[in-house]
Amino acid sequence: MTEQTIDPGLYASMEYRCIGPHRGGRVVAVAGDPLDRNVFYFGSTGGGVWKTTDGGQSWRNVSDGYFRYASVGALAVAPSDPNVIYAGMGETSIRGNVSRGDGVYRSDDAGRSWRHLGLAETQNIGEIVIHPHNPEVVYVAALGHVWGPNAERGVYRSTDGGATWRLVLHKSSKAGAVDLSIDPTNPRILYATIWQAERGPHYMSSGGEDSGIWRTMDGGETWQELSRRPGLPQTGVYGKIGIAASGAKAGRVYAIVEHEYGALFRSDNYGDSWSRGSEDRDLRTRAWYYHHIYADPQDADVVWVLNVDAWRSIDGGNTFSVVQVHHGDTHALWIDPRDPQRMIMGDDGGAEVSYTGGASWSTILNQATSEFYHVTVDNRVPYRVYGAQQDNTTISVPSRSNSGFISTSEWYTVGGGESGYIAVKPDDPDIVFAGSYGGLLTRYDARHRL
Template sequence: MAPQPSLSNWNALKFRCIGPPRGGRVVAACGHPTDRNVFYFGGVAGGVWKTVDGGVYWENISDGYLSSSSVGAIAVSEADPNVIYVGMGETSIRGDVSWGDGVYKSTDGGKTWRNVGLKETHHIGQIRIHPKNPDVVYVAALGHAFGPNEERGVFRTTDGGQTWEKVLYVSERAGAVDLALDVTNPRNLYATIWQVHRHFWELISGGPDSGLWKSTDGGDTWTDITRNKGLPQEGILGKMGVAVSPARPDRVWAIIEAEGDKAGVYRSDDGGATWKHLTPNRDLLARPWYYMHIFADPQDPDTVYVNNLRMWKSTDGGVNWSEITTPHGDNHALWIDPQDPQRMINGNDGGACVSFNGGETWSSIYNQMTGQFYHLDVDNQIPYRVYGTQQDNSSISVPSASEKGAIPWTDCYPAGTGESGYIAVKPDDPNIVYVGAVGSSPGGGGALQRYDHRTKQIRLVTVWPELYSGWGAKDMVYRF
């Protein structure tokens, strides 16, 4: 029997970051209200990051402070930009979603953090801070994704997180996912409630507890406006997003998951009393459990944005829409500078990107160490290389060391296009990599690829040569 390494040898091993510098999913992002080059984002697997140069370089500012890594919401106080609140656990609840442990607060611009409660909310979709008082904060908490719990709904603190009050609660099976605050009158709030249950093999979205609510007294009391005139009067409702126009506070937009053509973008011009169905455009509504994000331009009452697979913009009040190209698909977060709507930050499945020209151009997403990896393998080279399948990206090969003193992006390469499957390197030939392509890749879901680094070519070697997309598990010849 070979001698076993001593415990002291194992203790001498230290983790070090080898990249790759290719961003992962971001659903929370915001900017500093007065310093134009300062922005923040929260990675769903990487904590809180800050840039002071408009997105050229990002630095993690939460390591050592957070007990969980998934960030679902982030907000900077306009009254005191040193005050930042972060809500843990995203509400885009994929089957592999990570839950969080409540709300963290910083009072020194992100240098230090402390947990201020709501640990059992698990998934936080939105945080709104009173524009004049950084101690008054509202949190939209979805609660447990995989089962019922009580710590969900809308929570409010008036003492900077020392204590919390649950001001809107519908049921143990439905939680809040979005909040909109009227900055001209912060007593007016809108909240969306989502009834949802996640299993590992399916998601059940919608039910009688989903709805749209309004408060006119700072959250003390709430009115259910779900079935107000112009909104769907019957049928199941699912996930919703809501936004208030700062330029015209009685104008409210909602994007609603509903049955058939009742789904779509709605607008109210009287504070939610009555509504008009503007469009059932499916480009705005794809995979509603994953998106349903709507944002109002802070200065133009006719301009509104929707994030989905693509980013969309309307300049006629929400009737017609045009695409804004972003560096990566699957768009989630958007923060727009109240003083300059050309300055914004977008969060998508490839990372966070900054724009100073209204989305015409964006900063790079190849400068963020926040990728989510499903599976890993290593080869037998010296120095060895590490292989992984990254969420919503290709599989990738990264060197474990480099003669350059660092590991740049140019030393990495895509080893196939498999997104979320297993990956294995041929032991006697590191040029050959097998990748399970369970995602958007050639061959469809369930494909198995053989990548040859000498030719840079992919060959499908799936065990049964048919596309599995749309098949039920019972109908497949082989299941893995």
């Protein structure tokens, strides 16, 4: 076959259009409007910031055209002015396919427009907290570069709404801040966790001498390390740590700790001493991917730990039970300080809203944020598109539909799994081969659904 040249003018006016599937992808950042009960936001690890105004029944992207990168690692709405939103770019659930970001963006009109505030070389941001009474005071937990050392790591503070930043907590060029919690009873008190971690082409290192827990009592001017306070492990290496200050009881702090003798820990004196809670390993599996903890704003004994499952304790962290959600691999939770029954969860399947404290959740089949490792097409007219979705199944969707829109009834899985390639038989598009982990190879016959 001889090479053919196609006139670019034939496709110059063509535009991309979304063909789905509208099932959610990984979400590690969520937030809610403190005043409007129907408004929530989530940050996708590959699709920017999304907003709902109907309690999760529908979502729309609000960052396209403003963001230069797509991966959102942190999201916060100002408690005193819900028009002000900060987004931190680049996730800190550092899979081998982690995407970097370019610092912090701010919206002053509830997501309608955004402007970049700098900190581009932080690349991966784990948390953002805003002063409860002043939207111009904001703190950023910057993990820094995933693949090697860099200087732009630690806790940054701005007192002018992001116009300028000051690095107020810095441990080293190989360890950055991954979590941050402000005490709702006294916003001068904040807790930060530092994580020494690095990804390489064939390895993942979590933990080191620079990991630990820190506290400030003066809004970030000075910090004290709490890592070896009574009750916490006194020797050995710390890894990733999640931290949460309770708004229901002054002085109460929860931490989920990666360590040889790790567990859930609780303090009732601002971190000066700690008691050991649940040691359940299911709370601490794959800490580098999870290790997120959230305190109920009105009940001091209710605390959530997010891992493969969503876990909730009602006895101060001593025992936990699973809360059912639509998808596993849970990463982020926002609980309404005024009504703890109202919340939003982020996981590998998208974002879901609850008004019942987790007893029921909105659908995740309405978010065009799915992440695909590989895609291919067949030879039909019109053709179908095939892909392997992260933490989900393979799927085939049509490139167009005779019904005027592409519905879920026209989707189907084709075997294999999230990591595999898909190959369609050239002379019979109903025969599809798909791979997955461990050398799995499947053959699917769409004609007979076998």
